[in-house]
Amino acid sequence: MRQILFFVSILVGILGISGCSDSPIDTVKDGVLKFNKTITVGEALDNWQNCKTRKWEAFKTNNGMQVVNFTCNLANIDEYIKSIKEGLSQNPKWKNLDNIKRLQLESDTITYQFTINKDNSFQLNSVQEKIKWKDGVTYTRDLKPLASMENAYNNYIKYKPMKLDSHSAYLKYRALGGAYTMGKIYH
Secondary structure, three states: OHHHHHHHHHHHHHHHHHHHHOOHHHHHHOOOEOOEOOOOHHHHHHOOOOEEEEEEEEEEOOOOOEEEEEEEEEOOHHHHHHHHHHHHOOOHHHHHHHHOHHHOEEEEEEEEEEEEOOOOOEEEEEEEEEEEEOOOOEEEEEEOHHHHHHHHHOOOOOOOOOOOOHHHHHHHHHHHHHHHHHHHHHO
């Protein structure tokens, strides 16, 4: 009987040390960040209304580093573009701007990249946004990791459909135009 208890206690000790073989994705999803300990990373990202679709994936680099990516395809793009076009149509001098390529967005994707440490903790290494237009132009930029995570935790929605006056619509149009121009330059 003592031998069985001894064997069970060793087995429990081994499973406790190894973390019960959680997947790298579960390690990140079950984690809690210092700036907001009220919900897990997974609860924040999986319930972020900014995402039309979400995807978690894990892989190892050639040197053995364990990486977890969370990809969010942003929602409401078509409705947002429609609100810009409606706002532009209110001003005669901007009325014809709505057919320009910069308003023909195909997708906007944000990817969070985490790495798993040897002690089974993790860190957020980078956040990248990739905007793609229907003509194939893409613009990729690095985002500030902490600010991006706070956006997810606060359920910030980038393409929030709203009624825009002509001036606000023009400013949003110009912002998309700047990203489109950068995409064409570096394409």
